[in-house]
Amino acid sequence: MGLFNYNIEKYSPKQLVMIPLALLAVSLVLLALNMAATGMPVTPGIDFSGGTAVTVVTTDTREQLQATFAGYPLIDISEGVNNGYFIKFGAMDDTEFRSLSALISEKFPDAKVDQIGETFGKTLQSQAVLALVFSFIGMAIVIFLAFRTFVPSVAVVLSAFADMVMTAAMMNIVGIPLSLGTLAALLMLIGYSVDSDILLTNRVLKRQGKLSEKLTGAFRTGIIMTSTTLAAALAMFIVAWFGSVLILMEISAVLLIGLVFDVMNTWLTNVGILKWYVLKGGGK
Amino acid sequence: MNTKELKALITDWRVATLIILVVLSIIAINPHFDDQGNLTSNLQYGLDLQQGSWLQLEFQAEVVGFSTDLPVDEFITNLTESLDAEVIQVDTNHLEIRKSYSQADLESKFLATGGKLTSFQPGVSKNTAEDVKRILENKINTLGTKDAKVNTLTGMNNIARYIRVELAGVNMKQAQEIVGKQGKFEIRIQTTGNQTEHVLSGETITSVQSPSQEPPGSDKWGVGFTLSESGAAAFRAAAIKFGATADPANHNLIMLLDNETVYSAPLSEDLAGKLQSEDIRQLFASTGTGKYGTQQATNLEIHLRAGALPVDVTIAGSGGVTAPLGERYKTTAILAGICALIAVGFVIYYRYREPVIVLPMVLINASEIVILLGFIAVIGFQMDMPTIAGLIAVLGTGIDQLVVITDEILHEGKVPSPNLYLKRLSRALSIIMVAAATVIIAMVPLLVMDLSTLKGFAMITILGVLVGVLVTRPAYGKIIMQILSK
Numbered sequence: 001m002g003l004f005n006y007n008i009e010k011y012s013p014k015q016l017v018m019i020p021l022a023l024l025a026v027s028l029v030l031l032a033l034n035m036a037a038t039g040m041p042v043t044p045g046i047d048f049s050g051g052t053a054v055t056v057v058t059t060d061t062r063e064q065l066q067a068t069f070a071g072y073p074l075i076d077i078s079e080g081v082n083n084g085y086f087i088k089f090g091a092m093d094d095t096e097f098r099s100l101s102a103l104i105s106e107k108f109p110d111a112k113v114d115q116i117g118e119t120f121g122k123t124l125q126s127q128a129v130l131a132l133v134f135s136f137i138g139m140a141i142v143i144f145l146a147f148r149t150f151v152p153s154v155a156v157v158l159s160a161f162a163d164m165v166m167t168a169a170m171m172n173i174v175g176i177p178l179s180l181g182t183l184a185a186l187l188m189l190i191g192y193s194v195d196s197d198i199l200l201t202n203r204v205l206k207r208q209g210k211l212s213e214k215l216t217g218a219f220r221t222g223i224i225m226t227s228t229t230l231a232a233a234l235a236m237f238i239v240a241w242f243g244s245v246l247i248l249m250e251i252s253a254v255l256l257i258g259l260v261f262d263v264m265n266t267w268l269t270n271v272g273i274l275k276w277y278v279l280k281g282g283g284k
Numbered sequence: 285m286n287t288k289e290l291k292a293l294i295t296d297w298r299v300a301t302l303i304i305l306v307v308l309s310i311i312a313i314n315p316h317f318d319d320q321g322n323l324t325s326n327l328q329y330g331l332d333l334q335q336g337s338w339l340q341l342e343f344q345a346e347v348v349g350f351s352t353d354l355p356v357d358e359f360i361t362n363l364t365e366s367l368d369a370e371v372i373q374v375d376t377n378h379l380e381i382r383k384s385y386s387q388a389d390l391e392s393k394f395l396a397t398g399g400k401l402t403s404f405q406p407g408v409s410k411n412t413a414e415d416v417k418r419i420l421e422n423k424i425n426t427l428g429t430k431d432a433k434v435n436t437l438t439g440m441n442n443i444a445r446y447i448r449v450e451l452a453g454v455n456m457k458q459a460q461e462i463v464g465k466q467g468k469f470e471i472r473i474q475t476t477g478n479q480t481e482h483v484l485s486g487e488t489i490t491s492v493q494s495p496s497q498e499p500p501g502s503d504k505w506g507v508g509f510t511l512s513e514s515g516a517a518a519f520r521a522a523a524i525k526f527g528a529t530a531d532p533a534n535h536n537l538i539m540l541l542d543n544e545t546v547y548s549a550p551l552s553e554d555l556a557g558k559l560q561s562e563d564i565r566q567l568f569a570s571t572g573t574g575k576y577g578t579q580q581a582t583n584l585e586i587h588l589r590a591g592a593l594p595v596d597v598t599i600a601g602s603g604g605v606t607a608p609l610g611e612r613y614k615t616t617a618i619l620a621g622i623c624a625l626i627a628v629g630f631v632i633y634y635r636y637r638e639p640v641i642v643l644p645m646v647l648i649n650a651s652e653i654v655i656l657l658g659f660i661a662v663i664g665f666q667m668d669m670p671t672i673a674g675l676i677a678v679l680g681t682g683i684d685q686l687v688v689i690t691d692e693i694l695h696e697g698k699v700p701s702p703n704l705y706l707k708r709l710s711r712a713l714s715i716i717m718v719a720a721a722t723v724i725i726a727m728v729p730l731l732v733m734d735l736s737t738l739k740g741f742a743m744i745t746i747l748g749v750l751v752g753v754l755v756t757r758p759a760y761g762k763i764i765m766q767i768l769s770k
Contacts, residue, residue, distance in 0.1 A: 191723030243616030
């Protein structure tokens with residue numbers, strides 16, 4: 001692409017994988033800490049923990065909103081652009097919720113209200129974890145079947161794993177909760193993050209030529225692939241931000257974070273392991 | 285490219301398939317201006333993109349496995365008594381208990397009644413879930429609400445725990461009222477001529493059975509129902525007072541739901557005789573024979589329940605969008621899609637700088653989205669936010685794969701001979717196949733699991749990948765070859 005040069009010839013495989021592996025370790029620690037604190041590696045949003053989310057457009061200030069909802073289990077008020085607010089409430093019983101929704105429809109007739117019961121959320125939560133695990137295993141099986149060589153397959157699966165773990169850790173840091181939408185984004189990442197890894201492995205193992213040339217060629221194609229998806233996700237993020245559509249913002253943010261990590265994990269982690277494998281005499 | 289080459293290109297089956305699908309899709313989407321001059325189409329939007337409300341209801345029931353040394357009928361009768369709940373046999377070793385109980389409670393109750401609990405799942409059997417769905421649909425329809433959707437979420441084990449009701453154009457308060465509302469049920473008796481008198485109201489009906497044949501196997505259908513003691517006494521008193529026991533034929537019993545007649549028939553000779561001497565609590569309303577009888581019985585069951593469900597439900601979740609917010613969400617989502625396509629176009633242009641390569645790529649990419657939207661319109665799928673995010677992601681990876689094809693073919697900057705070209709194309713396609721397989725596999729868990737609205741998202745994403753691999757990539761391979769061989 002010409003913006004920067006991809007030249008890794010002077011680095012040994014060990015040097016290549018050092019930074020990503022250190023980041024992976026830090027991310028895993030962060031997820032473990034979060035797990036200890038909340039019971040889930042990624043903090044669950046109301047879809048999975050139960051609660052009520054309200055989206056309103058109002059000229060009221062944050063303090064006024066706080067006063068309005070003082071009698072209810074208010075958790076958080078966050079602001080979007082154009083006077084949009086996202087207000088979160090904790091679990092309530094039926095009567096309390098009915099009185100809250102009456103209050104909202106009276107004060108903010110145009111608000112969007114979503115309420116998820118605690119048990120329903122919990123059911124979804126266990127399903128969500130299962131879906132992620134099954135997806136990942138399924139992806140790994142496809143990779144092993146496609147390449148039928150151990151080290152290169154492990155390299156791809158490890159890179160994808162690192163993508164997921166780092167993205168999840170980043171979600172906790174920037175405060176994106178796990179919702180049905182962001183779960184969908186994570187699942188998309190499982191599928192999409194291996195795209196460039198597959199291209200890389202295919203080029204290196206199945207083509208003739210010098211390793212460094214094959215790597216440079218693969219990078220030229222691969223980085224464009226990631227850039228197009230990044231561009232699409234970025235466009236989606238910006239539009240969603242202007243329109244204050246929280247769920248679309250979160251989905252695109254997760255995709256953006258995941259794709260950035262994917263660049264690192266493909267061109268450092270995966271390349272590092274692959275280079276080690278080829279130098280050791282594997283492949284053609 | 286001259287006309288002859290263009291004609292050859294269009295008549296290539298890969299390109300022709302693509303063009304036909306795009307045309308069919310546009311017809312299916314049918315973008316047009318409505319009476320007010322607004323642009324509309326056949327696409328349907330989910331409840332986060334248009335005004336409406338949804339309710340997620342949880343069944344207060346469980347499906348359990350059991351074993352017992354007693355005869356099964358006897359065991360079920362015992363259980364019904366000790367649990368004070370309707371107990372229904374689902375299959376040889378599963379029961380449905382229509383009341384909320386914890387696993388521990390049931391274990392001890394089962395032991396006390398001479399059986400053993402072997403498995404425990406909150407929820408109802410598929411059949412019951414379908415009944416509930418039918419009743420809810422019926423109720424929503426009689427209230428004249430259009431555009432309602434009732435979905436049971438049935439897991440892999442055929443047990444449904446939740447049911448989701450979506451009502452377009454209705455706010456949340458109304459939705460809760462509609463689902464919770466009971467109709468006014470009344471039984472009246474014909475006195476003289478067209479005159480009728482009130483006999484019973486709906487509260488005196490304590491339970492309603494599913495449609496059955498009486499006697500069993502006779503193909504004479506009807507619905508059994510049970511009256512409370514006071515109800516049975518009132519029923520007998522009225523039947524004797526107005527002469528229905530002595531002359532059943534001229535004193536029809538009439539059932540009304542919200543003042544509409546839903547059933548009218550005389551007492552049977554048998555019942556008339558029995559009523560002379562005692563209160564009868566267990567009644568059976570026959571509806572006829574064969575398919576017609578069954579259909580009538582099914583409807584009557586719903587009416588007798590007056591919209592009440594056979595299983596209690598609680599609201600597990602609810603939500604709604606108002607018209608202005610829904611409108612804004614929709615605009616934002618559409619705008620996001622268009623901007624994503626433009627952004628992708630810029631990146632591609634930055635890389636190849638050749639309009640003859642960039643233009644087909646972007647067009648192919650856009651055609652993929654059009655075909656998907658066409659399919660969505662045909663199956664009447666309601667697009668929601670995750671689906672739109674999925675569509676945008678399909679856009680991003682779709683172009684990825686076109687890049688793979690282009691780069692494989694342009695390898696070393698030389699335009700290949702047809703032979704080499706095919707070899708390279710197949711190599712590119714093999715990379716794409718693996719990538720496509722991983723995306724599909726990653727989405728499969730969502731298809732088979734009960735993750736609420738994500739089922740649709742998974743379906744659309746998988747479909748997007750399939751359309752790409754089967755239709756648009758091969759067509760692109762053909763088109764780019766024509767262009768490059770210039």
